[in-house]
Amino acid sequence: METKQTLIKNGTLITAKDGSIKTVKNVSVLIENDKISEISDEISEAGVDKIIDGEGKIIMPSLINTHTHISMSLFRGLADDLKLNEWLKDHIWPMESKLDGEISYFGALLSNIEMIKSGTTTFNDMYFFMEDVTNATIESGIRGCLSSGMIDFGDEKKRKNEIKDALKLINYCKNKDRLKAFLGPHSPITVSEELLIETRKIADKYNTKIHIHVSETKKEVDDILDAKNMRPFQYLEDIGFLNDDVIAAHCVWLSDREIDIIKKHNVKVSHNPASNMKLASGISPVAKLLDKKVCLSVGTDGAASNNNLDMFEEIKIASLLQKVNTLNPKVLNAEEAFKSITINGAKTLGLENEIGSIEVGKKADIILVDTIIPNLTPNTNSLISHLIYSANGSNVDTTICNGEILMENKKLKVLNEQNIIEKVNDITQKLKN
Ligand SMILES: [Zn+2]
Numbered sequence: 001m002e003t004k005q006t007l008i009k010n011g012t013l014i015t016a017k018d019g020s021i022k023t024v025k026n027v028s029v030l031i032e033n034d035k036i037s038e039i040s041d042e043i044s045e046a047g048v049d050k051i052i053d054g055e056g057k058i059i060m061p062s063l064i065n066t067h068t069h070i071s072m073s074l075f076r077g078l079a080d081d082l083k084l085n086e087w088l089k090d091h092i093w094p095m096e097s098k099l100d101g102e103i104s105y106f107g108a109l110l111s112n113i114e115m116i117k118s119g120t121t122t123f124n125d126m127y128f129f130m131e132d133v134t135n136a137t138i139e140s141g142i143r144g145c146l147s148s149g150m151i152d153f154g155d156e157k158k159r160k161n162e163i164k165d166a167l168k169l170i171n172y173c174k175n176k177d178r179l180k181a182f183l184g185p186h187s188p189i190t191v192s193e194e195l196l197i198e199t200r201k202i203a204d205k206y207n208t209k210i211h212i213h214v215s216e217t218k219k220e221v222d223d224i225l226d227a228k229n230m231r232p233f234q235y236l237e238d239i240g241f242l243n244d245d246v247i248a249a250h251c252v253w254l255s256d257r258e259i260d261i262i263k264k265h266n267v268k269v270s271h272n273p274a275s276n277m278k279l280a281s282g283i284s285p286v287a288k289l290l291d292k293k294v295c296l297s298v299g300t301d302g303a304a305s306n307n308n309l310d311m312f313e314e315i316k317i318a319s320l321l322q323k324v325n326t327l328n329p330k331v332l333n334a335e336e337a338f339k340s341i342t343i344n345g346a347k348t349l350g351l352e353n354e355i356g357s358i359e360v361g362k363k364a365d366i367i368l369v370d371t372i373i374p375n376l377t378p379n380t381n382s383l384i385s386h387l388i389y390s391a392n393g394s395n396v397d398t399t400i401c402n403g404e405i406l407m408e409n410k411k412l413k414v415l416n417e418q419n420i421i422e423k424v425n426d427i428t429q430k431l432k433n
Pocket of ligand 1: 067068069213249301302
């Protein structure tokens with residue numbers, strides 16, 4: 001195979017390395033095909049196919065969103081200012097009943113464009129019509145960990161169908177570059193004990209991860225306490241469900257004992273602050289989780305409850321929410337925040353040897369962030385502060401995934417943005433009626 005070389009010249013590199021964040025000025029990064037092959041202040045331009053000027057730009061790992069329902073961007077702004085239960089039952093579920101594969105595909109394409117433009121190139125998704133989401137993601141050029149959302153409410157026939165769909169997706173994603181199929185039991189409240197146990201067996205057999213919502217609302221905890229006489233994580237531990245391959249989204253309502261259970265089994269937590277705030281679900285005890293050294297990453301949740309997929313916005317919200325909740329400005333500081341949207345996201349998805357930091361041998365999943373703009377001025381030595389507290393997704397200038405340039409100088413190089421926006425507007429008109 002012919003080698004394709006891309007050189008990012010003279011930028012400021014910010015990346016997690018050996019547990020801390022390193023900033024290196026005037027550095028160049030050479031990409032060969034899909035991988036980073038050299039990082040140095042002197043890389044020859046000879047034989048390079050493409051040069052990207054990094055002057056005035058931050059070179060950093062592209063962002064990792066560890067909890068999404070990307071097709072739900074179709075429902076953006078259609079049901080706001082509601083509690084989770086009412087939001088789901090009266091608004092989201094009726095619209096979801098009208099979804100089909102083609103509609104979900106366009107919702108996924110819309111989200112993929114939004115993610116590329118705001119610097120995210122890996123997402124962890126749970127929803128329906130996941131083969132169509134897979135196809136959209138292949139076309140978009142980004143990475144997806146995809147799980148078919150399983151809900152059985154104790155119905156045996158449903159359980160069998162959900163498992164069949166999950167296994168089908170594992171098969172569909174097999175040997176597809178940039179894609180992984182996970183298992184997605186929706187939550188301990190919408191999924192029976194039998195299905196949770198079956199999920200654990202399949203995860204062990206196929207060596208795949210499990211993506212689940214846990215303890216998003218107080219009501220959910222109360223319902224499990226009523227049904228099982230245990231809190232959700234105690235219940236999940238009791239039935240042998242927990243392991244280091246479990247990615248638990250939300251984790252808002254946790255007892256101290258449950259935090260110990262999460263740590264003991266090395267469960268990964270995806271924190272979704274904007275969605276938790278918007279649905280008035282509560283505040284996850286992130287400070288306590290960080291104290292116990294739990295692997296914490298960040299997700300936007302679906303755009304119907306956020307209402308966007310901008311990970312720069314999400315991490316600022318995450319950090320500020322913890323500070324005001326604990327009255328301690330040191331909690332979820334800029335370095336910890338940066339790790340949670342890069343390397344910890346990669347660890348959560350089991351991709352830490354491939355992505356999440358800029359190192360020789362890793363996949364070239366890289367973004368360039370413009371710094372010569374008002375909201376990132378002055379040019380201080382503390383660019384990490386600018387990234388966490390001042391930046392937003394529209395400051396991303398260039399997005400690279402797997403060595404491919406998906407956006408350059410803010411111009412999308414994949415997908416037809418205008419067509420997809422028009423198509424989604426048409427679809428959403430129909431879903432509302
Ligand atoms: Zn969710």
